[in-house]
Amino acid sequence: MTAEELRYLTDHYDEKIAQIKKIGAPLNFIFITDQHNELANSVVPAVESMRYILERCPEIRFLVSGGDIGNDYHADPAEMRASYRRIMDAMYALNIPVHCCIGNHDDGIGNMIDHHLDTRNAILPDEMRAICGKYNPTDNNYYYTDIDTDGGGYRFVFLDCTDKPYLTDKNGQYPFGWRLEISNEQAEWFENDALNTDRSIFVFGHSPLSNAGIWGTEGKPDGIKPYDDLLGGPRLTFHVRQCKKVLALFAGHVHYDNVRYDGDLPQITTLCAMLQQWAPGCPERTAGTVTETAFDVVSVKGDTMYLTRFGAGADRRVDLLRARPSNYNRIYYKG
Numbered sequence: 001m002t003a004e005e006l007r008y009l010t011d012h013y014d015e016k017i018a019q020i021k022k023i024g025a026p027l028n029f030i031f032i033t034d035q036h037n038e039l040a041n042s043v044v045p046a047v048e049s050m051r052y053i054l055e056r057c058p059e060i061r062f063l064v065s066g067g068d069i070g071n072d073y074h075a076d077p078a079e080m081r082a083s084y085r086r087i088m089d090a091m092y093a094l095n096i097p098v099h100c101c102i103g104n105h106d107d108g109i110g111n112m113i114d115h116h117l118d119t120r121n122a123i124l125p126d127e128m129r130a131i132c133g134k135y136n137p138t139d140n141n142y143y144y145t146d147i148d149t150d151g152g153g154y155r156f157v158f159l160d161c162t163d164k165p166y167l168t169d170k171n172g173q174y175p176f177g178w179r180l181e182i183s184n185e186q187a188e189w190f191e192n193d194a195l196n197t198d199r200s201i202f203v204f205g206h207s208p209l210s211n212a213g214i215w216g217t218e219g220k221p222d223g224i225k226p227y228d229d230l231l232g233g234p235r236l237t238f239h240v241r242q243c244k245k246v247l248a249l250f251a252g253h254v255h256y257d258n259v260r261y262d263g264d265l266p267q268i269t270t271l272c273a274m275l276q277q278w279a280p281g282c283p284e285r286t287a288g289t290v291t292e293t294a295f296d297v298v299s300v301k302g303d304t305m306y307l308t309r310f311g312a313g314a315d316r317r318v319d320l321l322r323a324r325p326s327n328y329n330r331i332y333y334k335g
């Protein structure tokens with residue numbers, strides 16, 4: 001779309017851009033998740049509108065996509081793949097690195113099973129990496145990248161929450177739809193490699209490591225629990241609680257905004273970017289208005305993280321308690 005055609009979005013952006021400028025953080029990035037892009041009802045304009053922000057905020061270093069990128073609901077596997085490529089092409093055209101977590105919709109198997117389709121048309125991990133792993137230097141669908149800033153060194157860890165066995169049954173079909181899993185191999189990499197650094201760490205995954213206390217994971221009809229807990233999640237939760245270099249966790253999947261503190265560790269989830277009011281507990285969404293989408297510019301400044309919302313929902317401020325020199329425990333335990 002042209003800049004003129006995107007004005008229904010970008011006309012609302014100047015005030016937000018001014019906020020980001022005022023914060024003046026040394027580390028800024030975009031977090032968008034659950035695009036569920038359809039060719040006919042596309043999230044591409046929202047991604048194209050990011051160019052307006054990036055032209056005015058060159059301090060934004062990269063984009064993180066939280067998974068569930070395309071239209072796995074479509075019965076034609078070619079249309080499904082085309083919807084993925086179109087949203088990825090739009091993100092790659094922004095000229096900042098794009099780091100992708102893979103969602104539990106992305107291999108297509110869950111919907112294929114639900115609709116009695118042939119799961120041999122699934123997008124297996126190698127093809128998925130070819131679609132969305134341009135900035136992934138590894139042969140796995142999980143990796144990390146290190147970023148240096150004036151405010152210190154950071155590590156961004158991107159988990160693969162769909163790291164399940166792609167085994168077939170006697171009919172050659174893939175039986176594990178929707179399944180959220182961290183493999184033993186990935187968990188060992190996380191513990192021994194990803195967390196083994198002096199840098200401050202942010203961890204991204206499609207699903208929360210733990211659903212406990214996350215709004216939307218229970219309480220129908222206002223909140224809808226999408227599916228099961230992450231297999232292997234308790235093991236990673238143990239390690240992020242232990243490793244105080246981890247400053248915060250990010251996830252999508254639940255399609256709600258949450259900031260939940262697990263002791264001194266904030267866990268953030270973000271609304272779906274697609275045009276859908278997932279449940280009555282979510283903000284209303286209207287086509288042709290700024291609420292058509294939702295994504296954040298995340299600004300990290302010392303012990304505070306500012307999430308500036310573009311689209312539906314509201315700005316959030318997160319205390320990075322583990323980044324505080326007078327640490328959290330001393331507030332409660334005197335002497």
Ligand SMILES: [Fe+2]
Pocket residue numbers: 034036067068103105253254255272
């Ligand atoms: Fe989703």
